[in-house]
Amino acid sequence: RKEVEQDPGPFNVPEGATVAFNCTYSNSASQSFFWYRQDCRKEPKLLMSVYSSGNEDGRFTAQLNRASQYISLLIRDSKLSDSATYLCVVNSGYALNFGKGTSLLVTP
């Protein structure tokens, strides 16, 4: 079983829609959680860290449920520029464990 699992999508949504991505992880000792964004043929870039209390950055909200080992990302009022692959990332030491990513396409 892969350590981090995500629905690969693709998610095709119209501009302005709200979209949610989910992710589960298998290592209960994991300590840090992140969402990274990867554009086509580009390197991953940190979108936001995820905290147990939940955190928000503009249109993006991340939630962590340690008991269920579940992480989510909510994007409100989606923009064309949000089209990318969203990577769920879990750290259980020094290396990052990446999910395969969820592909989002926002259409006009």
Next chain:
Amino acid sequence: GAGVSQSPSNKVTEKGKDVELRCDPISGHTALYWYRQSLGQGLEFLIYFQGNSAPDKSGLPSDRFSAERTGGSVSTLTIQRTQQEDSAVYLCASSLDPGLAGGRQYFGPGTRLLVL
């Protein structure tokens, strides 16, 4: 400011040849990581350096792969006797101080390796 740089950006080689990939981390970042991303796959951890030492080489797929880091800065990943399955994007990342929880990692643009 300067980010993580990698060279070459693209490399095409013939099966059986050796290749060397270079990573220049952000100045002052003590931790350096190599990952591999094959087509349609997630990122796969290869090796981690803290300073010049590599406490964990368990991600290296075979003994054809090796890496070193000198002066606590530049790192090279060497693949000997390349195989077609080595074709992938090799990404390098660096962070200030990973600790146990891992610090934010900054990625370079990657080297796209194609083995013919």
